[in-house]
Amino acid sequence: MYREFATPAPTVSILTPAYDVARFVGAAVDSVLAQSFPDWEMIVVDDGSRDGTAEVVAERRDPRIRLIAQENAGVSAARSRAMAEARGEAILFLDADDWLAPDALSRLLAALAEAPEAVGAYGGYVVMAEDARPGDAPLRRKAGPFPSGDLLETLLVENLFANGGHLLLRRDAVRQAGPFLPQLRYGEDWEYWIRLSLQGPWAVAAGAAPILYLRQRSGSAYHRMARDPAAFAPAMLAIWGNPALEARLGRSRFLQIQRRAEAENAWIVGRELIRHGQRAQGLERLRASVAQAPTPKRALLLAAAHAMPMLPRALHGPFVAYPG
Template sequence: MVFFSVVIPLFNKANHIENTIKSILNQTFTDYEIIVINDGSTDNGEALTRGFNDGRIQIYSQNNLGVSTARNLGIEKSKGKLIAFMDADDFWFPNHLQELANLYYDFPDCGIYCSRYKIRISKNHFQTTLFNGIEQSFRGIAADYFFSNRPFRITWTSSLAIPKQILEKIGGFTPEVTNGQDLELWTKIGIKYPVALTNKTTAIYNNNIPNSLAKNHLNSMQLMDFEQFRLSEKDNPSLKSFLDLYRLEYGLHYCIFGNKEKANFYLKDVDQKNSSLAVRLLLKMPAVFLRFFLRLKNALKRIGFDFSIYH
């Protein structure tokens, strides 16, 4: 058994996959395997991966079934004690796996182990992540995970590791969910288990290309079922506030493209005290103005200025 299994879903990331794998192979902690799941790519990303000729790299192929199914296959094929996830266009500093291993040794009963990370929002601009109520120097178990999981998320996919037995017990990613599948799984685990966090920044999240919000894509998305958390929310105000943040985000995105029915489906369950004045004002605007503001936000992001109206 290896200590870490690094699971990478690969779909048309030929421009990034080599740098991503190099950052894994440069780790100071070397007891790991790399499992790449080619999710029906049409570029040469798999060929580039095979070019490393490293015995720790395993490659499996499937039809384009989506990132959830790809990650679940990686978990199934893994032999590691901990599963570390890596997206095919992200980057680890050499200390990443060592820091997560140290965290596991010091706090062995947690459900998720997380490192700090930076976000690349444009070619030469980065954001430093901050978490409610947690100092930059803090290392340990988050006292209130859902409260602290904003304005940035403690659990970002490429900065965390989870014991394989917990993933098997929870059931992995929901294949039918095509957007927010990681958010759903981390929420399930965060309700049942403690979450530990390092004070070291060990990864870069490449978020410099705005997510596609084309109307056809948005309306075909399958989002997680919030109903599954209804009972837990009643007993945990921090969880309720955290999930309302995403109900608002999804609702506003549907408003942007004029789908009031789907917008109201998510917005109807939001507690108004969890909604900022800025969001409430935007929700009253015509869709054409919302689309203009979205284009403006993305233009600002490309020159290194990013913000969120949800916090």
Template sequence: MPKVSIVIPAYNAMVYLPTTLDTVFKQTFTDFEVLIINDGSSDKIVDWVASLTDARIRLINQENQGLTGAHNTGVIQAQGEYIAFLDADDLWEPSKLEKQVNCLDKNPEVGLVDTWVMLIDEDGVSTGTVLKTNAEGNVWQQIIQCPTVVCGSSPLVRKICFQELGLFDPEMGGSSDWDMWIRIASRYNFALIKEPLTLYRQHRSSMSKNCDRVFKENQAVIEKTFKSVPPELQNLKQRAYALVYLYLAWRALDNRNYEQAVYYRQQAYINDPKVIYSKSGLSQQFAITLTRFFGSSGLDGVRNISRTLRRNILALIS
């Protein structure tokens, strides 16, 4: 049996999937199987996989069930002791699996090991932004307020976690992964590799413009979670909502919807005023002010300058 099962959901993903799979086969850790879940694609994925000669690849075809359904199919079919999830357009650095496997092997109390995440653009070029978290150990109280696993392609999880806690909940929609990580954190510690070993591709076209839907999905997770949170921690529920609203205000700015961004920021303040004085909250106030006076193009200009500076800094230190 392979040590690791890599689950790659694929829905009409052939534009990026070959490059993504290439980073899998460049891993320094090689004891794995690759489960490509063809989630009702209409492209040539079946013919393409048939042309591959690596025996570690398995193609699993199913009618379209969405990302949650594809993840659950992968978990059910996985033969490995550990399960990694990889979106069909994201990439891995070569040492990712090796470092995560070593961590789980040495720390039986850990159920999930995460990594830092580098954002890349549609062409695979780094934006210079590294998403860093310091969430490790007993992260349950932290993760019920805000997702600490920021990219679905970054965690490596013990399969026993799913055997004990169940599959991803389709009722949670696009937030089913947050719900799953909360459930794992209620029983296991988390570990963290503090290196950007996961490359998270950003698409202008895929950025959700339906903030109301995103809110409802996050709301479903919060309400489900806090049904079992002890009374002394129920005050964290309002903070969880405030952080969701703060996130949605950023999404609204990305969608060039100034009025919606202001509304969500106001809701964040109503739920927990402290969040708008955080680093993210203060940066957001600057972005909203910039948009108010100079429009979305002004904000885009500042962001482009910032990204260029970050790329240059990373190039100097790498």
């Protein structure tokens, strides 16, 4: 099944940027050690942590784990440093506060083996509370069904992927895409998935069980920045400024999808404003989104958002307030 990856180098490189995550990184490393597929290397780049992150990683003594220390340079620079060191034929970007299912690598590799034209494979994930441990109940699940094939236009409108932890990427596609853009502090992964999607299609891992367990952290970039329209701007500039997009789509389709993407961003900002307690500003953004790209589902959700004060919390759906 994995013959196409046969090489003296490890089959898979798992790349983990880590900054002040001593509370969480042990679970991430332990989940890699527990993989049913054993031919991997894990490269952890300690990005100037001050809380003992490196010491937690160093406690896991396994020759397949490599720890690299650098001055704080940001998550994109840390990922790119790990990419430069990676030797595997497939690459997975695991955040230091998440963890993998024990069969994550075997399922993703099987999906890649069955789709030799794919740039990567992905599967489901579950969202966990910030202080959760393996075995705890999830907050919510993303179990599919998931689209496969050419995902470029879909990804341009909406980032389908929670992060790189439930994606396995072919090394050749990663090499061709190049490094993450260090100037992007938000949406840097989204921009990268789009560069990969310009090269080819995606495969989906079989089964509904999660590949990744993802922590919902109050200090995450999404939690802090998704309600700020300005936070989207640098990534959007990088995505839509890529000349390969218009060459691929044509001018008319390019502008049509860009308009839908702007509406989707407005929806996300509005939803997150409401979840953070800024209801009036959030509703304004939601209305602007629906006006720009109306759909029956979004119109119904907009009506529900307006009716929230009259609804029990259990019916707040995607607009439910964050804890605290």
